[in-house]
Amino acid sequence: xxxxxxxxxxxxxGGRRTLVTGVIGSDxxxxxxxxxxxxxxxxxxxxxxxxxxxxxxxxxxxxxxxxADAILVSSLYGQGELDCRGFRELCIEAGIDDILLYxxxxxxxxxxxxxxxxxxxxxxxxxxxxxxxxxxxxxxxxLKRDFRARDEGLRKAEP
Amino acid sequence: MSGDxxxxxxxxxxxxxxxAVDLADARIMGSGQGPSTxxxxxxxxxxxxxxxxxxxxxxLPRFKHRLASSSAAGGLGMVTVGLVRELTAEAAxxxxxxxxxxxxxxxxxxxxxxxxxxxxALAPDILLLAGGTDGGNDEVIQHNAGRLADSTLACxxxxxxxxxxxxxxxxxxxxxxxxxxxxxxxxxxxxRLNIEPARAAIRRxxxxxIVHAKGIDKAAALFDAVLMPTPAAVLDGARLLADxxxxxxxxxxxxxxxxxxxxxDVHSVTEGKPxxxxxxxxxxxxxxxxxxxxxxxxxxxxxxxxxxxxxxxxLAADGxxxxxxxxxxxxxxxxxxxxxxxxDEGHAFDRALARxxxxxxxxxxxxxxxxxxxxxxxxxxxxGKDLGAVGTLIGTGGPLAHADDPAAVLETALASPAxxxxxxxxxxxxxxxxxxxxxxxxxxxxVAPDAxxxxxLRHLHxxxxxxxxxxxxxATQDA
Numbered sequence: 001x002x003x004x005x006x007x008x009x010x011x012x013x014g015g016r017r018t019l020v021t022g023v024i025g026s027d028x029x030x031x032x033x034x035x036x037x038x039x040x041x042x043x044x045x046x047x048x049x050x051x052x053x054x055x056x057x058x059x060x061x062x063x064x065x066x067x068a069d070a071i072l073v074s075s076l077y078g079q080g081e082l083d084c085r086g087f088r089e090l091c092i093e094a095g096i097d098d099i100l101l102y103x104x105x106x107x108x109x110x111x112x113x114x115x116x117x118x119x120x121x122x123x124x125x126x127x128x129x130x131x132x133x134x135x136x137x138x139x140x141x142x143l144k145r146d147f148r149a150r151d152e153g154l155r156k157a158e159p
Numbered sequence: 160m161s162g163d164x165x166x167x168x169x170x171x172x173x174x175x176x177x178x179a180v181d182l183a184d185a186r187i188m189g190s191g192q193g194p195s196t197x198x199x200x201x202x203x204x205x206x207x208x209x210x211x212x213x214x215x216x217x218x219l220p221r222f223k224h225r226l227a228s229s230s231a232a233g234g235l236g237m238v239t240v241g242l243v244r245e246l247t248a249e250a251a252x253x254x255x256x257x258x259x260x261x262x263x264x265x266x267x268x269x270x271x272x273x274x275x276x277x278x279x280a281l282a283p284d285i286l287l288l289a290g291g292t293d294g295g296n297d298e299v300i301q302h303n304a305g306r307l308a309d310s311t312l313a314c315x316x317x318x319x320x321x322x323x324x325x326x327x328x329x330x331x332x333x334x335x336x337x338x339x340x341x342x343x344x345x346x347x348x349x350x351r352l353n354i355e356p357a358r359a360a361i362r363r364x365x366x367x368x369i370v371h372a373k374g375i376d377k378a379a380a381l382f383d384a385v386l387m388p389t390p391a392a393v394l395d396g397a398r399l400l401a402d403x404x405x406x407x408x409x410x411x412x413x414x415x416x417x418x419x420x421x422x423x424d425v426h427s428v429t430e431g432k433p434x435x436x437x438x439x440x441x442x443x444x445x446x447x448x449x450x451x452x453x454x455x456x457x458x459x460x461x462x463x464x465x466x467x468x469x470x471x472x473x474l475a476a477d478g479x480x481x482x483x484x485x486x487x488x489x490x491x492x493x494x495x496x497x498x499x500x501x502x503d504e505g506h507a508f509d510r511a512l513a514r515x516x517x518x519x520x521x522x523x524x525x526x527x528x529x530x531x532x533x534x535x536x537x538x539x540x541x542x543g544k545d546l547g548a549v550g551t552l553i554g555t556g557g558p559l560a561h562a563d564d565p566a567a568v569l570e571t572a573l574a575s576p577a578x579x580x581x582x583x584x585x586x587x588x589x590x591x592x593x594x595x596x597x598x599x600x601x602x603x604x605x606v607a608p609d610a611x612x613x614x615x616l617r618h619l620h621x622x623x624x625x626x627x628x629x630x631x632x633x634a635t636q637d638a
Contacts, residue, residue, distance in 0.1 A: 016294070018294070018295070026531055026532065026533040026534070026538075027533065027534075028439075028533050028535055028538055029535075046294065048348075048349040048350075052439070053439060053441065053531060053533075053538065053540065061243045061245060061246060062246070062349055062350075064242065064243050064296060065242055065243045065246045065247055065291060065292055065295055065296060065346070065349060066291075066292045066294075066295035066296070066348075066349050067291065067294075067295045067296040067297070067298075068295075077533070077534045077535075078534070079534070
């Protein structure tokens with residue numbers, strides 16, 4: 001089932017990958033997300049930009065309609081952990097079980113050690129989490145490697 | 160009179176209505192009315208209406224244009240199918256409503272066997288099949304085409320989904336002997352509505368197939384063409400009046416409220432962008448020309464539903480007869496859809512019903528504001544269209560045209576301080592379509608837009624005399 005889906009997607013798109021970006025929850029910090037979206041477009045991706053104040057389910061609905069290959073969630077206001085809880089479960093519920101999921105920004109409140117924060121997001125089902133100050137090149141590099149890994153039937157590239 | 164004249168015909172569900180228009184003067188010469196005889200032979204009603212017209216204006220001229228719209232025989236029944244309910248399924252719904260359809264069912268995601276059975280039972284005249292942005296999901300629309308191919312559904316299918324899947328979808332349907340017409344995607348990319356091509360495709364199918372299927376072409380010798388469903392003619396008329404033509408300005412952004420026996424339609428012609436600053440727009444972009452149909456707000460067939468939606472106590476407070484009298488009046492309204500009240504109680508009942516129908520229908524059509532509290536302070540989010548700055552509000556339909564005080568009914572459409580989050584028109588000029596000219600305006604606009612524009616501007620009459628203070632007070636009391 002999911003095999004045919006993937007196959008359909010690739011032939012239909014002729015290789016151009018679609019990414020969904022947006023700022024989750026009651027968060028209005030749009031600048032970083034916009035810069036990221038522009039960089040992704042420059043890199044040749046089709047980018048569906050949902051902008052600020054986007055509820056989790058809208059990311060997923062957009063991903064279904066556009067047959068997106070990845071969802072990149074930004075959160076800058078410290079409530080990201082709450083907003084992102086259950087995100088993977090929503091994807092599974094919606095039938096896009098193993099879509100590539102990234103999260104990035106000021107994901108939690110206060111000074112918490114990054115490895116702990118990252119682990120929490122990975123445990124929630126995100127494939128990658130990015131700390132504040134991540135360069136867009138870094139995200140682009142991970143996307144490239146992860147998509148290559150997926151073409152080879154892996155879940156994602158080795159860290 | 161210079162000679163050139165046009166005949167505009169509305170094959171309605173109750174009446175066959177005619178408007179004869181002098182094209183040089185852009186003026187109504189006369190009107191005629193006959194019964195609706197679509198179920199037997201449409202020619203009878205039209206002949207009767209022509210006879211009525213002849214009695215008014217004498218020997219009929221040779222009409223240069225004889226154009227018709229139709230809402231007879233159940234109107235243009237449509238079912239829409241899309242993928243995500245809020246996205247392509249919603250875009251498909253908007254396209255069907257904009258085409259003047261009577262939406263009998265709206266489906267989303269993968270159709271189940273039960274869904275397909277339900278669709279067959281709804282027996283639509285046209286099915287609009289969407290799903291996926293261009294290059295997006297192409298699996299669900301093919302699945303749904305397969306389901307429809309296996310069904311007993313006989314109606315034409317307009318395909319307006321992911322263009323990468325369009326050929327495959329058309330082949331699946333054609334192989335099963337279904338008629339499929341492919342047009343542009345209703346949502347070619349995420350968040351962009353593109354409903355005009357689908358509207359045009361629906362209209363073509365209507366002209367080529369549905370007019371015949373409904374038997375309206377039996378009277379083909381008496382007219383040139385049935386161009387569109389009547390609600391589409393009203394919508395086209397509204398658009399022409401708003402936008403103007405050939406450099407002549409129209410009325411600018413406007414809202415039309417069409418109160419009927421079975422439904423209340425609201426049409427808005429405006430971008431509907433936020434009129435206040437620092438408001439964040441949320442949700443799907445709204446069509447510039449938008450039509451909503453409130454199937455539960457009709458003055459006769461659905462009078463009970465209006466009472467339920469508004470509340471009998473609230474209606475009584477608004478001048479309707481006491482709740483214990485309402486039951487008898489409702490029974491009469493349901494039993495006699497053509498009932499025109501002739502006593503004070505009946506008038507008061509109708510007035511309160513119409514006020515409630517207009518208020519609820521425009522409230523549902525208009526966008527809303529919501530305050531979202533973020534860590535950086537409150538943010539105002541708008542969903543739907545902001546009608547606040549709309550300059551003109553037009554009332555049409557029998558209950559408004561026949562109302563003793565149409566302004567008192569129309570003003571319930573206005574913004575109210577009691578509901579600051581409902582983005583309804585704040586202080587529009589109110590016009591009444593007392594001569595039922597909007598459909599004629601839309602039909603004539605397709606061949607003589609300049610004359611149609613003049614016709615509309617001339618025959619819509621101001622009501623309420625711009626006494627905004629009085630109107631505001633009325634709106635406040637009503638809420």
